[in-house]
Amino acid sequence: MIDPTTTRPSRRAVLAGGAAAILGSALAAPGTALAQAEFRMWDFTLIDPDHQLVSTAEWRGKALFVHFFGSWCPPCRREIPALAKAVQAMAGRDDVRFVFLNALEPAAKTTRWLDEIDAKIPLYDSLNRSREEQRMLRLDGTRVHNFRDLHVSIYPTTWVVDRAGMVRRVIAKEQNAWEKWAPTFLEEALKAPYTPAAMAKPEELEWLYGTWRGMLDDIPQEVRIVRGTDGVPQWGMGRPGEIRGMRPVKSATKDEVLLAASFNSGNSTRLLARPGKPITGAYLFDRKRGLVTPSFEKIGGV
Numbered sequence: 685m686i687d688p689t690t691t692r693p694s695r696r697a698v699l700a701g702g703a704a705a706i707l708g709s710a711l712a713a714p715g716t717a718l719a720q721a722e723f724r725m726w727d728f729t730l731i732d733p734d735h736q737l738v739s740t741a742e743w744r745g746k747a748l749f750v751h752f753f754g755s756w757c758p759p760c761r762r763e764i765p766a767l768a769k770a771v772q773a774m775a776g777r778d779d780v781r782f783v784f785l786n787a788l789e790p791a792a793k794t795t796r797w798l799d800e801i802d803a804k805i806p807l808y809d810s811l812n813r814s815r816e817e818q819r820m821l822r823l824d825g826t827r828v829h830n831f832r833d834l835h836v837s838i839y840p841t842t843w844v845v846d847r848a849g850m851v852r853r854v855i856a857k858e859q860n861a862w863e864k865w866a867p868t869f870l871e872e873a874l875k876a877p878y879t880p881a882a883m884a885k886p887e888e889l890e891w892l893y894g895t896w897r898g899m900l901d902d903i904p905q906e907v908r909i910v911r912g913t914d915g916v917p918q919w920g921m922g923r924p925g926e927i928r929g930m931r932p933v934k935s936a937t938k939d940e941v942l943l944a945a946s947f948n949s950g951n952s953t954r955l956l957a958r959p960g961k962p963i964t965g966a967y968l969f970d971r972k973r974g975l976v977t978p979s980f981e982k983i984g985g986v
Contacts, residue, residue, distance in 0.1 A: 755797035770866035898980035
């Protein structure tokens with residue numbers, strides 16, 4: 685295991701907000717229950733292997749294996765072959781998802797190393813660039829500027845997340861038997877209680893419908909949201925007066941509506957709407973133009 689802020693392995697325990705990162709020899713065998721590690725995972729916007737924006741909130745109902753690692757980290761490098769076997773063993777399962785996140789280096793560098801060793805794992809770009817430029821993008825468009833704010837300070841670190849978004853295990857230690865333990869932990873997470881969030885009733889979404897205006901790449905843009913004939917809200921985005929094509933929102937509860945879509949030329953967006961607040965999130969242009977985080981204020985009802 686590696687603590688990037690020192691030249692020696694760390695043996696400190698980092699405890700915050702009820703979450704425990706178990707460091708050094710404090711972690712027992714991988715099968716040991718880490719009850720103190722239970723906390724709700726933050727919802728993030730990531731760039732998936734197909735260069736589209738995705739939100740971890742869209743994976744509710746699935747068990748997640750979230751792994752923070754880097755090609756610069758010897759323990760990380762040693763355990764990747766076993767992790768690749770675990771990914772292959774659970775290929776085709778719709779109820780689980782492996783999420784590998786680049787840490788303290790750009791995703792392109794991590795990808796090159798994975799290609800060199802022919803490790804077939806799903807790498808999601810966390811937007812990290814270096815130790816000095818640690819960052820992740822929350823679903824609402826705000827940024828995390830240091831992985832330590834997520835209680836991740838040792839590499840590799842793994843979160844096993846249940847279907848409700850609760851982190852059930854934190855493993856901050858190299859494991860060379862992941863082909864055994866990853867499926868075991870994910871099956872365990874699938875057994876945790878889970879009740880899907882209820883779809884909002886039409887009267888609970890009156891705050892949503894109408895026109896929202898903001899800027900995107902220094903160009904005025906509007907988001908328009910209307911009632912769908914099947915009860916699912918429809919939304920579209922474009923320059924004022926030029927919105928073409930409406931599509932259903934990804935999910936809608938009375939407290940939160942997630943808009944999701946992919947556009948041509950590799951553009952994609954993830955926007956989050958909450959009562960009484962601007963619509964915020966992220967828009968990914970093509971690879972050359974990069975990522976922006978727009979905000980839209982409501983200017984009128986339907």
